[in-house]
Amino acid sequence: MPDLAIIVPSLLNGLTTGALYALIALGLTLIYGVLHIINFAHGALLMVGLYAVWFLNTRLGIDPYVALLIVPPAMFVLGYGLQRGIIGRASHGRDENILLVTLGLSIVIENLALYFFRSDTRIVDTPYSFETVEFLGAFLPLPKVIAFFGALISAAALWLVMSKTDLGRAIRAIARERKGAQLVGINADHVYAMSFGLGIACLGVAACLLLPSYYVTPSVGHGFVLIAFTIVVLGGMGSFVGALIGGLIIGVVEALGGLFLGESLGQIGIFVIFILVLMFRPQGLLGHKV
Amino acid sequence: MTGETKRRGVDRRQFIATGAAALGLGITGFPAVLRAEATPVKIGLIHPVSGFIAFSGTQCREGAQMAIADINAAGGIKSLGGAKLEAVLGDSQGKPEIGAAEVTKMVEGGIHGIVAGYASSISLATSQEAAKSNTPHVVDVGVSDQIVSRGLANTFRFSPGYGKIAQFAVDNLDKINQSAGSPAKTAMIIHEESLFGTGTAKLLSEKLPEKGIEVIEVIKHANPTRDFTNIVLQIKAKKPDLIIPANYYNEYVLLARTMRQQKVEAKGIYSVLGGAASSYKFVKEFPEAAEQIMDCNHWFDPTSDVALARKKAAEDKGLFYTYEVFLAYNAVAFLADAIERAGSTEKDAIIAAMAASTWDGHGMPYGPTKMVDGQNEGAQPVNTQVLNGDIEVIYPEEFASAKPVFPMTM
Numbered sequence: 001m002p003d004l005a006i007i008v009p010s011l012l013n014g015l016t017t018g019a020l021y022a023l024i025a026l027g028l029t030l031i032y033g034v035l036h037i038i039n040f041a042h043g044a045l046l047m048v049g050l051y052a053v054w055f056l057n058t059r060l061g062i063d064p065y066v067a068l069l070i071v072p073p074a075m076f077v078l079g080y081g082l083q084r085g086i087i088g089r090a091s092h093g094r095d096e097n098i099l100l101v102t103l104g105l106s107i108v109i110e111n112l113a114l115y116f117f118r119s120d121t122r123i124v125d126t127p128y129s130f131e132t133v134e135f136l137g138a139f140l141p142l143p144k145v146i147a148f149f150g151a152l153i154s155a156a157a158l159w160l161v162m163s164k165t166d167l168g169r170a171i172r173a174i175a176r177e178r179k180g181a182q183l184v185g186i187n188a189d190h191v192y193a194m195s196f197g198l199g200i201a202c203l204g205v206a207a208c209l210l211l212p213s214y215y216v217t218p219s220v221g222h223g224f225v226l227i228a229f230t231i232v233v234l235g236g237m238g239s240f241v242g243a244l245i246g247g248l249i250i251g252v253v254e255a256l257g258g259l260f261l262g263e264s265l266g267q268i269g270i271f272v273i274f275i276l277v278l279m280f281r282p283q284g285l286l287g288h289k290v
Numbered sequence: 291m292t293g294e295t296k297r298r299g300v301d302r303r304q305f306i307a308t309g310a311a312a313l314g315l316g317i318t319g320f321p322a323v324l325r326a327e328a329t330p331v332k333i334g335l336i337h338p339v340s341g342f343i344a345f346s347g348t349q350c351r352e353g354a355q356m357a358i359a360d361i362n363a364a365g366g367i368k369s370l371g372g373a374k375l376e377a378v379l380g381d382s383q384g385k386p387e388i389g390a391a392e393v394t395k396m397v398e399g400g401i402h403g404i405v406a407g408y409a410s411s412i413s414l415a416t417s418q419e420a421a422k423s424n425t426p427h428v429v430d431v432g433v434s435d436q437i438v439s440r441g442l443a444n445t446f447r448f449s450p451g452y453g454k455i456a457q458f459a460v461d462n463l464d465k466i467n468q469s470a471g472s473p474a475k476t477a478m479i480i481h482e483e484s485l486f487g488t489g490t491a492k493l494l495s496e497k498l499p500e501k502g503i504e505v506i507e508v509i510k511h512a513n514p515t516r517d518f519t520n521i522v523l524q525i526k527a528k529k530p531d532l533i534i535p536a537n538y539y540n541e542y543v544l545l546a547r548t549m550r551q552q553k554v555e556a557k558g559i560y561s562v563l564g565g566a567a568s569s570y571k572f573v574k575e576f577p578e579a580a581e582q583i584m585d586c587n588h589w590f591d592p593t594s595d596v597a598l599a600r601k602k603a604a605e606d607k608g609l610f611y612t613y614e615v616f617l618a619y620n621a622v623a624f625l626a627d628a629i630e631r632a633g634s635t636e637k638d639a640i641i642a643a644m645a646a647s648t649w650d651g652h653g654m655p656y657g658p659t660k661m662v663d664g665q666n667e668g669a670q671p672v673n674t675q676v677l678n679g680d681i682e683v684i685y686p687e688e689f690a691s692a693k694p695v696f697p698m699t700m
């Protein structure tokens with residue numbers, strides 16, 4: 001039985017890790033939850049973001065946090081273009097097609113990365129990589145603390161965009177009643193692409209905040225995408241606060257599960273929660289009843 | 291709507307038919323084209339170049355291809371009229387069953403020999419599959435002793451196995467510990483969950499107590515593990531004198547980084563086949579975290595000109611000269627030497643030549659090759675330590691380039 005000196009740091013660490021998961025899930029909940037696009041390329045696009053951050057840092061000497069000004073806008077443009085040029089066109093609006101198109105995209109992107117970057121594990125070395133913040137007797141890595149607050153701010157910003165802007169209203173209108181929204185003059189293709197772009201821009205933010213404490217390889221997205229889907233379902237599809245809380249819960253469950261059940265078995269907790277939510281609260285923690 | 295569905299159905303059938311025809315051509319037509327020229331010797335290289343151990347797999351492939359290029363540049367297989375070696379590449383994606391499927395495909399394509407599979411679990415599958423057609427198979431890295439204990443006549447391993455490495459690791463750790471006045475009394479083992487990590491952990495848990503070092507905890511983790519904080523917190527709570535990691539590169543990097551962040555203090559970090567502690571990549575990227583970490587791993591003979599020339603050639607290509615590179619290189623060169631002496635691409639002749647090999651052009655601390663039941667008896671690991679940003683050999687003495695620093699002074 002681990003004592004409190006381990007449980008508290010483990011819990012805090014779970015919260016910071018969970019915030020990172022939440023960041024990745026934020027983009028997905030927008031794309032998957034609001035637009036019902038099952039984006040299998042989410043992990044691959046996270047990898048693209050991570051490589052972008054790595055490239056800017058190692059080639060141009062740009063700090064990952066300064067890259068926040070560059071990578072998310074670039075990812076937005078990429079996402080917009082992908083939805084408008086490939087996913088939207090190839091899928092003809094049918095869900096099963098979207099699934100295959102995004103799966104295909106992820107394979108293409110991963111193999112391109114394998115070709116250009118090879119399978120080396122890449123990391124960035126920043127002056128603060130090893131810095132820690134002492135809090136309640138725990139050493140919290142500085143990059144993770146920053147990521148924690150970054151996730152909170154991003155969730156709040158997305159919530160504001162969705163509830164206070166015309167774009168947010170248009171997205172919600174399209175999500176609820178596509179034909180009706182088009183009838184009142186909303187350009188559905190444009191709104192779809194904007195949402196997809198926003199979702200991918202979130203991945204850009206996640207990439208900037210993640211890389212200082214992680215690494216990038218062409219297959220790095222695999223480890224995150226399943227977790228992100230779980231969080232989206234747990235939090236309630238399309239709910240940003242839900243994704244944030246879901247991410248934090250998953251992070252804590254993973255950390256404590258690892259502590260009490262062993263690192264190999266600890267992951268089981270995540271999926272037990274997933275199944276329980278599906279059984280007893282299928283709309284998710286903060287989702288609305290359908 | 292139905293018309294569209296119907297049309298698509300036909301398309302799919304056409305696609306499959308075309309694909310099958312193309313595959314048929316690939317299998318039957320390809321060798322015929324080659325036969326028109328001097329017959330190349332086809333060597334299958336099966337490595338996990340994608341998936342969770344892709345870095346290592348790619349390094350293996352690079353090393354194997356360097357060997358093929360060197361042998362071809364030196365005139366190919368002379369006893370076969372200067373026949374060139376031709377690499378047939380396969381990707382196991384880190385999965386044994388896919389590795390085995392690659393073997394089946396290559397055997398159907400008329401392969402003469404196979405070098406595979408980096409991970410133990412994959413090597414077990416590929417060699418077993420190759421045995422069905424008696425295809426000569428050299429295991430480049432896989433360390434599980436099961437690989438050579440199944441009585442497969444086609445399977446050879448040029449590098450050392452678990453049993454040997456673990457015994458060597460324990461004996462030398464004991465020597466290092468004793469010569470420092472035995473400061474290490476407890477150890478904690480952190481290992482990954484596949485055959486390599488689990489097997490190493492089991493062997494060490496049995497053998498370390500014989501040397502007066504108590505194993506106070508063994509922690510297993512998954513691949514990939516995204517966060518090592520929990521594990522490191524447990525290390526901090528248990529305060530072992532020695533920390534013994536047995537995992538692959540990505541996890542090793544995260545573990546080392548987290549240990550630094552959490553300010554873990556130990557008398558030594560001693561890896562057995564640590565994915566990173568004998569890696570120039572790790573030392574270059576994490577000079578501070580790597581400093582004074584010890585490892586028991588595959589390593590070249592630092593006193594051998596052959597080894598140093600190959601190291602330089604690899605580094606000139608922009609490669610990190612990791613153990614994967616030189617072990618895969620030597621696995622191919624060992625196979626090529628056997629084909630040269632066999633003077634034939636007959637499977638039995640190659641296998642007999644490998645079994646009787648006394649090849650010594652490997653630049654490893656092994657001595658002349660001596661195969662017993664498919665295992666090179668002379669093969670042994672060495673102990674390395676990262677000292678002043680470079681990887682030095684500290685044991686055995688005859689190959690050593692530096693004295694061990696223990697306990698750690700960091």
